[in-house]
Amino acid sequence: MKKIFILSLIIAMACVSAATIYWHEFASQSADSEKVVVTGSSTIAPLVSRIAKRYEETHPDVRIDVQTGGSSRGLADARTGSCDVGMISREATENEADLTWVTIAKDAVGLIVNTENTITTLADAEIVAIYTGEVTNWSEVGGADRPITVVNKAAGRATLKVFLDYFKIAPEEIRADIIIGDNQHGIKTVIGNPDAICYVSVGTAEYEVKRGTGIKLLDIGNIESSIAGVMSGAYPLSRPLNLVTRGIPSDTVLAFLEYCQSTAVHDLIREEYFVEVQ
Amino acid sequence: MKFNSDGILLWLLRTVAVAAGGVLILIFSFLLIESISAFREIGFFRFFSDPSWHPNTNSNTGSYNLVPMILGSFYVMLGAVFLATPLAILSALFCHFYAPAAVAGFYRRIIEVFAGIPSVVYGFWGLVVLVPLIREVQPPGPSLLAGIFILTIMILPTIALMTDAAFSGVPKNYIVAAKALGMRRWTMLRAAIIPASRFGITAGVILGAGRAIGETMAILMVCGNVVQTPRGLFDPIRTLTANIALEMAYATGDHRSALFVSGFILLVAIAAMVMVADLVKADVI
Amino acid sequence: MEIHRNITDKLLVVGVWVTAIAVTCLFAWILSDILSNGLKNLSWTFLIESPHDAGRSGGIASVLVSTCLILIICLVVALPLGFGTAVLLAEYTSEDKLFGRIIRCNLDVLAGVPSIVFGLFGNAFFCIYLGMGFSILSGGLTLACMVLPILIRSTEAGFRSVSDDYRRAAAGLGMGRARTLVYILLPVAAPGLAVGIVLGIGRAIAETAALLFTSGYVDRMPGSVLDSGRSISIHIYDLSMNVPGGESNAYTTALVLVILLVVINWTSTWVTNRFSGGNLLY
Numbered sequence: 001m002k003k004i005f006i007l008s009l010i011i012a013m014a015c016v017s018a019a020t021i022y023w024h025e026f027a028s029q030s031a032d033s034e035k036v037v038v039t040g041s042s043t044i045a046p047l048v049s050r051i052a053k054r055y056e057e058t059h060p061d062v063r064i065d066v067q068t069g070g071s072s073r074g075l076a077d078a079r080t081g082s083c084d085v086g087m088i089s090r091e092a093t094e095n096e097a098d099l100t101w102v103t104i105a106k107d108a109v110g111l112i113v114n115t116e117n118t119i120t121t122l123a124d125a126e127i128v129a130i131y132t133g134e135v136t137n138w139s140e141v142g143g144a145d146r147p148i149t150v151v152n153k154a155a156g157r158a159t160l161k162v163f164l165d166y167f168k169i170a171p172e173e174i175r176a177d178i179i180i181g182d183n184q185h186g187i188k189t190v191i192g193n194p195d196a197i198c199y200v201s202v203g204t205a206e207y208e209v210k211r212g213t214g215i216k217l218l219d220i221g222n223i224e225s226s227i228a229g230v231m232s233g234a235y236p237l238s239r240p241l242n243l244v245t246r247g248i249p250s251d252t253v254l255a256f257l258e259y260c261q262s263t264a265v266h267d268l269i270r271e272e273y274f275v276e277v278q
Numbered sequence: 279m280k281f282n283s284d285g286i287l288l289w290l291l292r293t294v295a296v297a298a299g300g301v302l303i304l305i306f307s308f309l310l311i312e313s314i315s316a317f318r319e320i321g322f323f324r325f326f327s328d329p330s331w332h333p334n335t336n337s338n339t340g341s342y343n344l345v346p347m348i349l350g351s352f353y354v355m356l357g358a359v360f361l362a363t364p365l366a367i368l369s370a371l372f373c374h375f376y377a378p379a380a381v382a383g384f385y386r387r388i389i390e391v392f393a394g395i396p397s398v399v400y401g402f403w404g405l406v407v408l409v410p411l412i413r414e415v416q417p418p419g420p421s422l423l424a425g426i427f428i429l430t431i432m433i434l435p436t437i438a439l440m441t442d443a444a445f446s447g448v449p450k451n452y453i454v455a456a457k458a459l460g461m462r463r464w465t466m467l468r469a470a471i472i473p474a475s476r477f478g479i480t481a482g483v484i485l486g487a488g489r490a491i492g493e494t495m496a497i498l499m500v501c502g503n504v505v506q507t508p509r510g511l512f513d514p515i516r517t518l519t520a521n522i523a524l525e526m527a528y529a530t531g532d533h534r535s536a537l538f539v540s541g542f543i544l545l546v547a548i549a550a551m552v553m554v555a556d557l558v559k560a561d562v563i
Numbered sequence: 564m565e566i567h568r569n570i571t572d573k574l575l576v577v578g579v580w581v582t583a584i585a586v587t588c589l590f591a592w593i594l595s596d597i598l599s600n601g602l603k604n605l606s607w608t609f610l611i612e613s614p615h616d617a618g619r620s621g622g623i624a625s626v627l628v629s630t631c632l633i634l635i636i637c638l639v640v641a642l643p644l645g646f647g648t649a650v651l652l653a654e655y656t657s658e659d660k661l662f663g664r665i666i667r668c669n670l671d672v673l674a675g676v677p678s679i680v681f682g683l684f685g686n687a688f689f690c691i692y693l694g695m696g697f698s699i700l701s702g703g704l705t706l707a708c709m710v711l712p713i714l715i716r717s718t719e720a721g722f723r724s725v726s727d728d729y730r731r732a733a734a735g736l737g738m739g740r741a742r743t744l745v746y747i748l749l750p751v752a753a754p755g756l757a758v759g760i761v762l763g764i765g766r767a768i769a770e771t772a773a774l775l776f777t778s779g780y781v782d783r784m785p786g787s788v789l790d791s792g793r794s795i796s797i798h799i800y801d802l803s804m805n806v807p808g809g810e811s812n813a814y815t816t817a818l819v820l821v822i823l824l825v826v827i828n829w830t831s832t833w834v835t836n837r838f839s840g841g842n843l844l845y
Contacts, residue, residue: 037696037697041527042527042801042805043805045780045801045805046617046618046801046805046806047617049617049780049781049782050616050617065697065779065781065791066780066781067697067779067780067781067791068775068780068801068805069527069775069776070526070527070528071527071528072526072527072528072529072530072534073527075530076530082690082691090528147417149417149418149419154503154524154525155332155333155524155525155528155533156333156525156527156528156529156533157527157528158528171332172330172332176504177417177418177502177504177514178418178419178420178502178503178504178514179502179503179504179505179514179516179524180503181498181503181523181524181804182804182805183805183807184803184804184805184807185405185498185499185804188402188405188406189405189409189420191406192405192406192409192410192413192419193409193410193413193417193418193419195417195418196418203807204807207807207808208807211808271616272617272807273807284739284740284741287740287741288651288655290647291647291648291650291651291655292651292662294643294644294647294648294651295647295648295651295652295662295666296666297644298644298645298648298666298669298670298711298715299665299666299669299670301673301708301711302669302670302672302673302676304684304688305673305676305680305681305684305708308683308684308687308688309680309684312683312687365582365585365586368578368579368582368583369582369583369586371575371579372579372580372582372583376576376579376580376583377583385583385587387825387828387829388586388587388590389586389590390761390765390824390828391821391824391825391828392590392593393761393762393765393766394764394765394766394768394769394820394824394827394828395593395769395817395820395821395824396768396769396770396771396795396796396799396800396817396820397769397771398771398796398799398800398803398804399593399597399799399817400593402803402813403593403596407592407596431589431593434586435762435765436713436762439717439758439761439762440716440717440720440758440762442758443717443720443721443724443754443755443757443758444720444724444755446724446754447720447721447723447724447725447751447752447754447755448724449726449728462569462572463572463575463576464571464572464575465572467575474724475724477720477723477724478717478720478721478723478724478755481716481717481719481720482720484671484674484716485674485712485713485716485717485762487675488671488673488674488675488676488712489674489675489766491675491677492674492675492676492677492678492680493677493678494677494678494679494772495771495772495800518677519677519679522677522679522680523679523772526679526683538683541677541679541680541683544675544677545672545675545676545680548671548672548675548676549668549672552668552671552672552675553668555671556664556667556668
C-alpha cells in the first residue's frame with residue numbers, strides 16, 4: 001500500500017512535468033499559425049473582442065485572441081512583442097513614437113450626478129471649484145444645501161487625464177472624497193449617493209440614463225453632453241481608442257487593423273456606446 | 279528495507295515541501311526585480327518620507343509616500359480579523375455542539391458556498407447595498423468601516439470552516455470524559471475542546487488574515503481609495519492592494535515600478551508579522 | 564460559582580444561536596440579491612450557449628468549460644504538492660523542526676500575497692518565461708501556487724488534530740510510517756483535507772485578478788489547455804464593471820457559480836465521507 005502511495009505520487013508528478021514539456025513544445029509550434037494576440041485597455045477589450053469574432057467568421061484561418069489588463073499593459077506588450085496589437089485608450093505621448101497608432105473609435109467624458117440633484121448645468125469655473133475643494137456645498141452652485149461628495153478617478157486613468165487637461169487642474173489640487181477605477185464603479189457610486197458628482201464615459205452614462213437607473217448627465221457650460229455632440233465635434237472632452245503595433249506588422253495583422261477601421265464595424269462601436277471616427 | 283522505504287518517503291516529502299516553499303521565493307524575487315528600478319531612481323526612504331502619493335512616470339516630479347496605504351491595509355485587516363474570529367468560532371461551535379444535525383449540515387453548506395463567492399460579487403453588493411447604508415449614518419459612505427464589514431464576511435467562512443474541522447478532529451473520548459465528569463458544556467469547551475483544537479483555529483485565523491490583507495477587488499469597490507491616514511471608521515482609505523489594482527492598468531516607467539514596491543513592502547510586512555507571531559508562539563509553548 | 568457558571572453556559576447558548584442566525588441572515592441577504600436579479604435569465608440555453616455581444620446575451624458554455632479545465636489543472640498540481648507538504652509538516656516534526664518552521668512561515672506569508680501580485684507573477688513566470696502564453700495551463704498553475712497555503716494549512720491541521728495515541732498504537736503494532744499514514748491517520752484527518760479542498764476550490768473559482776493576466780479574457784470555446792480561456796469570475800467581473808448593460812447576465816452567471824459551488828461542495832463532502840468510511844474513531 002505504501003509503495004502504491006509513493007508510486008502514485010511519483011507518477012502524478014511525472015505526468016504533470018511531461019505534460020508541461022509537451023505543451024511547451026506544442027505552444028512554440030502553434031505560434032507560427034495565424035494567431036493574432038491583442039492585449040491592453042479594459043475599456044477597448046469588449047469592443048475589439050466583438051470585432052474579432054465577426055472577423056473570424058469571414059476569415060476562418062485566422063484566430064484573434066483578445067486579452068485585457070490595462071493600457072500600460074498594451075503598451076508594454078506591444079513593445080516587447082508579446083502581443084501583435086496593443087490597445088491603448090488615450091492619446092500617444094511624445095516618447096511613444098516608436099509605435100504605429102491607429103484610432104478606431106472615440107470615447108467622450110461627461111459629468112454625472114444623481115437624479116435627486118436639482119442641478120442640470122455647471123460652468124467650467126464651478127466644476128474647477130468643486131474639484132479643487134473651494135466649493136463644498138451644492139447650495140454654492142445653485143443646488144440644495146447639502147455637502148458635495150467629489151468622486152475622482154485613480155491616477156493614470158485616461159479619463160482623468162482628459163478631465164484634468166480640459167479644466168487645467170493639476171493632479172495635486174484635486175480634493176476628492178472617493179476615488180474610483182472603472183466607469184461602472186463611478187456610476188454605482190453616484191446611484192447610491194445623491195450628493196455625489198463624478199465623470200465617466202458619456203456613452204455608458206447615456207445608456208444608464210435611458211435605462212433610468214438614477215443618474216443624469218450634466219451640461220458643461222452651454223455644451224450638451226451627448227453622443228450626438230461628440231460626433232459633431234462640438235463636445236470637447238474626448239479620448240481616442242487606439243490600436244498600436246510595433247515595426248512592420250504581418251499581412252494578417254494589417255488586414256485586421258484595416259477591418260477595425262472600416263465602416264463594417266460601426267454598428268459594433270455604437271452598440272458598445274462609443275463614437276466612430278469620421 | 280522497511281526503514282529504507284520510509285526514508286524515501288521522507289525525502290520525497292521534503293522535495294515536495296521545498297517545491298511548495300519555492301513558490302514564495304519565486305514571487306519574492308519577481309517583485310524585487312520589478313521594483314529595483316524604483317528603488318534605484320526614487321530611493322527607499324522616499325516611500326516613507328515624501329509628502330504625498332502623486333506618482334509620475336518620471337521619479338523626480340512625483341511623490342511616493344506609501345505610509346497611509348500601509349496603515350490602511352493593516353487597519354482593515356485588524357478590524358476584519360477581530361470581528362470575524364469570534365463570529366467564526368461561535369459559528370463553528372454552533373455547528374458542532376449546539377445545532378441539531380440537520381441544521382448544522384445546512385449551516386456548514388451555506389458557509390462553504392460563501393467561501394467561494396468571487397470578491398467581485400461581495401464588492402458589488404457592498405457598493406450597492408452597504409455603502410449607501412453607511413452613508414445614511416455618516417457621509418461619504420465608502421470607508422474603513424465598509425471595508426472591515428466586507429472583509430469580515432469574506433474571511434468568516436475560512437476561519438469558521440477551519441475551526442469546524444479542528445473540532446471534528448477532537449477525539450470523542452475527550453467529550454465523553456468531560457460529560458462523565460459532569461462538566462457543563464461551556465466548561466467542557468473551554469477546558470477540553472478549544473485547547474485541543476487550537477492549532478486548527480490558529481491556522482484558520484492566519485489564513486483569514488492573509489486573505490484579508492491580500493484582498494483586492496472588493497476592497498477597491500467599498501473603501502473609497504482616498505490616500506489618507508484615517509482618523510475614524512468613517513474615513514475613506516486606500517490599501518496597498520487597491521493601489522496596485524487601481525493604478526497598474528495605466529502605470530508606466532517609475533510609477534509602475536513604484537507599484538511593485540508597494541507589493542514588495544506588503545510582502546515584507548507580512549513576513550515580519552508572521553515571524554514575530556512564530557517567535558511569540560515558540561516562546562509560549 | 565455554580566450560578567455564575569450556569570449563566571455563562573446560558574449566555575453562550577444565546578450567543579451561539581444569535582451568531583448563527585445573524586450570519587445566516589447576512590448570507591441570505593446577499594444570496595437573495597443574486598437570486599432576485601439572476602433567476603430571470605437562468606435557463607438551460609444559458610448553460611449551453613456561448614456568449615454573444617460581449618456577454619450581454621447568449622450563455623456561458625465556453626466560460627464553464629474553461630473554468631473546469633483551470634480548476635482541474637490547479638487541483639492536479641496543488642493536491643500532491645499540498646498533501647505531501649502537509650504530511651511532512653505534521654508528521655515529521657521531530658526530524659525537521661527548523662525546516663518545518665521555515666516552510667510554515669513561508670506558507671503563511673504566501674497566504675497573504677495579494678491576488679493581483681500572483682497574476683503579475685504568473686504572467687511573468689508561466690506565460691512569458693516558461694513560454695506557455697495566455698493559456699488555461701498558465702492560469703491553472705498560477706492558481707495552484709495560490710491555493711497551496713490553504714490546502715497545506717488545513718490538511719496539516721487535520722493531521723495535527725489526530726491524537727498521538729493512534730500513532731503510538733500503530734507503532735506498537737509495528738506499522739511503518741507510510742502504512743500508519745494511509746490506514747490510521749488519513750481517515751481521521753479526512754475532514755481537514757476535505758475543508759482544504761473545499762476552501763481551495765472556493766478560492767480558485769472566485770479568483771479574478773490572478774487569472775486576468777494568465778488564463779486571459781478570450782471567451783471562445785477552448786480547443787486545448789494551451790488556449791486562452793475566460794473563467795467564470797472574470798466573466799462576472801467584466802460584465803459588471805466593463806460592459807454597460809451586462810449586469811443582468813453578471814447576476815445570472817453569479818447564480819450559476821453559486822449552484823456550481825453547492826454541487827462541488829456536496830460531492831466533495833460525499834467523497835470524503837465515502838473515503839473515510841472505515842473511520843476508526845466513531
